[in-house]
Amino acid sequence: MNKIDISNISGQSMRVFLAVYDEISVSKAALRLGQSQSSVSHTLEKLRGIMGAELFQKSGRGIVPTALATRVAPVLRQIVADLESLGESDDYDPAEDKSPVIIALNGSAMAVMSSRLRETLWETVPFREICLRELGSRDNLEDCLQRQEADLAIVPRLNTYPQTLQHSALYKDRSVIYYDPSQRGPVTTIEDYGSARHAVLDFGGRTKSNVEQQLAQWAINREVCLRVQNVWLMAEALTGSDMITTLPETLSRGPLSHLETCEPPFVKAPFTFDLTWHIRQENSARNLWLRRMVQRSVEGLLAAASK
Missing domain, CATH: 3.40.190.10 (Periplasmic binding protein-like II)
Incomplete structure (x- = not known):
């Protein structure tokens, strides 16, 4: 395969590729992106020319990613995440941010953490709107964060995480x-x-x-x-x-x-509860601040429990 000139790939083309890769469907990717199927297909064809090889191939009534697509997906995903993080100021001020904090978690984590999360956040941003969203099954995790229905999620650790998500250990339980x-x-x-x-x-x-x-x-x-x-x-x-x-x-x-x-x-x-976020939020100043707030709330919770 010829060397790929990544300078010929636009950020929008990367987003289209990743949407198709995640959805394993041109029609679903088009719906997610708010584009026509023909536009998505045209972008994929352009990418195929740049890459010099097929990115998806037909399988039954659907498509599957090729080995090349699987190899480049994490690279392009990180590039898109870095590009999106440039849209935020490094000197993020939570007091100036009026958008609600949305955290998805299941019932057991919500019962344990809701009060401490509220107290920790309101110490920094008094009475900021907080939405604790019921996640339900862990099978919902990737879609919830992909569709930006939550800033963060708290879940019992998965055996394997999708490549679209990042996670860090939050607390252990038994x-x-x-x-x-x-x-x-x-x-x-x-x-x-x-x-x-x-x-x-x-x-x-x-x-x-x-x-x-x-x-x-x-x-x-x-x-x-x-x-x-x-x-x-x-x-x-x-x-x-x-x-x-x-x-x-x-x-x-x-x-x-x-x-x-x-x-x-x-x-x-013992098992671990993880804090999870979408890779596009990896370098987001706002998301980094939220992660610190959640970590601080857990530290306070554990300190109170040890007394």
């Missing part, structure tokens, strides 16, 4: 069993755990929770009797019931504080 002591005693054996009636958080999607992955590893089956979408419903459901649930320990200082906890009767590895 699983414990919650139960209503007026209805039952603690779980002490694997047999007891397997025969108990379980309630679980279910955000939909295909990604297994950390607990499900651990249970599969140990070949432990459980009888799930109830699925709910947030921890506040879980707190209500377990009160006055003999059901149990296996959830992060930090919830014992929040919505599940009225329940008793016990250790799971199987080896349980």
Whole structure:
């Protein structure tokens, strides 16, 4: 393959390529970009000429990226991110920024962090509008950040992250069993755990929770009797019931504080909650400030928990 002259590739052409690469569809990319399909196809044809090779090839009724496309995608993605960051001033002043702060997270993280996040942000920018958006399944993560529906997201660590996203460790947690002591005693054996009636958080999607992955590893089956979408419903459901649930320990200082906890009767590895953002925001002064605020709020949360 001939050497590629990247100076012939415009920023807009890079965005078109990345949209098609992410969507694996010309029509979906066109919809996302607000362009016609013919315009997107024309840009791809121009890029093919510059690259000297095909970037996508037909597969059934759709398309798939070629090896060349897979190789250049992360390079072009970083270039686009750097170009977009130039639009922001380095001397970002959060007091002058009136746009709301939007953070996507699931119910367990929201229950733990919402108050501390609010306090930390309002110390710097009093009463700035904050939107804590329910993320639901981790399968929604990439679309949520790609479509700029949130500035940041907080999620249990994924086994692998899409190349469009960046992440950093935020805090560690571990699983414990919650139960209503007026209805039952603690779980002490694997047999007891397997025969108990379980309630679980279910955000939909295909990604297994950390607990499900651990249970599969140990070949432990459980009888799930109830699925709910947030921890506040879980707190209500377990009160006055003999059901149990296996959830992060930090919830014992929040919505599940009225329940008793016990250790799971199987080896349980701690798990990490990550702060995630889209790669286009990697060098954004505003996003960097938001990340620092979230990190500071977690530091305060952990310090309070250790007392």
